Amino acid sequence: MRFPRLTDVGSEPIDWIVYGIPFDGGTTFHPGARFGPRAIRDASQYLKAASMEHRIDLAMSFSLADGGDSPVAPYSCADNLESATTFAHELGASAQSHLLALGGDHSISLANIRVAWDRAGSPANGLAAVIFDAHMDTVDAVWGESYGHASFLRRAIDDGCIDPSRTVIVGVRGSLNTLDDMKYADAEHITLVPMSSFIDDSAAAERSVLEFRRRIGDAPVYFSCDVDAVDPAFASGTGTPVCGGFSSAQLLGLIRKFAGAQLVGADVVEVCPARDQSNNTAMLAAQIAFELLCVDAVGRRE
Ligand SMILES: [Mn+2]
Numbered sequence: 001m002r003f004p005r006l007t008d009v010g011s012e013p014i015d016w017i018v019y020g021i022p023f024d025g026g027t028t029f030h031p032g033a034r035f036g037p038r039a040i041r042d043a044s045q046y047l048k049a050a051s052m053e054h055r056i057d058l059a060m061s062f063s064l065a066d067g068g069d070s071p072v073a074p075y076s077c078a079d080n081l082e083s084a085t086t087f088a089h090e091l092g093a094s095a096q097s098h099l100l101a102l103g104g105d106h107s108i109s110l111a112n113i114r115v116a117w118d119r120a121g122s123p124a125n126g127l128a129a130v131i132f133d134a135h136m137d138t139v140d141a142v143w144g145e146s147y148g149h150a151s152f153l154r155r156a157i158d159d160g161c162i163d164p165s166r167t168v169i170v171g172v173r174g175s176l177n178t179l180d181d182m183k184y185a186d187a188e189h190i191t192l193v194p195m196s197s198f199i200d201d202s203a204a205a206e207r208s209v210l211e212f213r214r215r216i217g218d219a220p221v222y223f224s225c226d227v228d229a230v231d232p233a234f235a236s237g238t239g240t241p242v243c244g245g246f247s248s249a250q251l252l253g254l255i256r257k258f259a260g261a262q263l264v265g266a267d268v269v270e271v272c273p274a275r276d277q278s279n280n281t282a283m284l285a286a287q288i289a290f291e292l293l294c295v296d297a298v299g300r301r302e
Contacts, residue, residue, distance in 0.1 A: 001044040001290070006065040006092065016293060017092045018100045019067035021084045024272075026077045026107030026148035030239040036271035037069055037102040039237075039282035040289070047286055051294045053256055058290075061297035067091045067099075070111075077107055077147035084111035094119050098296070100289060103269030105239065106137055106149035109224050110156055116265025117161035120220040126163035127265075128221040129156075130212075130258060132170050132229040132251060134195070134242040138184045139177070149240075149270070152224075157188065164188035166219065168212045170254060171195050171229035171246055195244060206257070213258055223266040223295070225255070225288050227281055235284050237276025248284050255291040259298040266292045 006017055020037025027033060049059040058064060070087035073079035088099055088111055098119070101112040117127055131137075131153065139150040147155060153169075156162040165188070173195035176182070185192060191212055197205040228238045231245035246254070271285045 001047045001049070001286070003064045003066060006067045009065050012063065013096050014065045014092045015062035015096060016064045016098050016100060016296070017067040018064070018102065018289065019088070019091060020069040020102045021072065021104040021108035021111065022069050023072040023074065023080045023084070023108055024105045024239070025074050025080060026105045026145070027239050028142055028148065028150060030272055030275060032272040032274045033103055033105045033239055033270055034072070034074070035273050036104055036269070036282070036285070039273035039279065040102050040268065040271055040285045041066070043279060043282040044286035044289070047290050054259055054294050054298050056294060056297045056301060058293055058297055061300055064293070077145055081107070081111050081147055084108055085114055088112055088115040089118070098263070099265050100292060101267040102285070102289070103267060103271070106152050106226055106269045107147055109152045109267045109269060110147065112265055112267050113156045113161050113222055114159065116222050120264040123220060126157070126160050128166035128216040128219045129162045129224065130168055130170070130221060131224045132254070133224070133226040134171060134173055134228040134245055135226070135240065136169055136172055136181060136185055139181070154184065162222065164190045166216055167191065168193060168209070170209060173242055173244055195246070198246070198250070206254070209254060209257060213261065216261070218262050220264040221261050223258070223263060223292055225266070225268045225292070226270045227268065227285055227288070228270055230284060235276070235281040237272050237274070237281030238270045239272045240270070252287060252291050255288065255295065258295050260302050261295055262299060263292065263296040268292070
């Protein structure tokens with residue numbers, strides 16, 4: 001988006017730092033999301049700073065910089081989590097600088113969530129969370145791995161960083177591993193607004209999303225956007241695609257409904273550029289990042 005590198009802005013306090021975690025060792029299907037951050041940066045060159053929908057200019061709303069890429073540990077999810085968390089902790093001024101992470105597979109979100117929770121003052125109940133994803137990512141372990149891309153949400157809840165009773169997953173859909181996959185979400189009182197609800201009654205599904213927005217009010221909230229929430233017809237460049245998802249326009253419109261929420265951290269994950277000759281997925285991810293920043297910019301204006 002042609003904003004400066006963090007290393008070039010000296011001691012000036014930065015409100016939002018966008019950075020990459022080029023790791024895909026937590027992937028269960030097509031690998032390649034490690035190349036996501038550079039593809040998203042490349043696609044973001046064409047993004048401009050002003051939002052027509054919100055009538056707001058990011059460049060006038062807050063300071064923004066690119067924090068570069070985290071060092072990764074490509075053979076170990078746990079070591080990578082450690083490495084990315086350490087890197088994120090050191091980015092910017094902890095009290096002021098919010099972090100937007102570019103994945104990488106969804107396992108990288110846990111590092112960013114931990115730091116966002118810490119920077120929000122370690123709220124005892126955890127952060128509220130808005131997650132756009134085709135999957136629930138609440139699997140306890142896959143092939144003995146507890147820190148893979150299907151487990152980030154469960155681990156964030158285990159850590160106390162995310163409050164499941166104030167968490168919504170939007171766009172989730174089958175197929176599932178087993179019907180038991182639903183049990184954890186139900187037991188933890190996670191709000192699901194499944195993709196099927198948008199097909200059956202789009203207006204009612206949007207009302208469910210708005211009702212969640214009202215319920216979290218001014219609570220600090222974390223946003224995680226997995227590009228596989230969007231249909232592979234629009235975003236083929238992802239490692240675990242599921243047919244029957246949102247259009248790009250639908251997803252961007254849903255994010256805008258959260259304008260003014262107290263966003264304390266965010267990520268855009270699972271862009272796998274090699275599976276998309278058009279680069280549309282990276283372009284979409286860059287636009288998602290822009291819309292997420294606008295959510296916070298509107299809050300600062302109000
Ligand atoms: Mn995911």
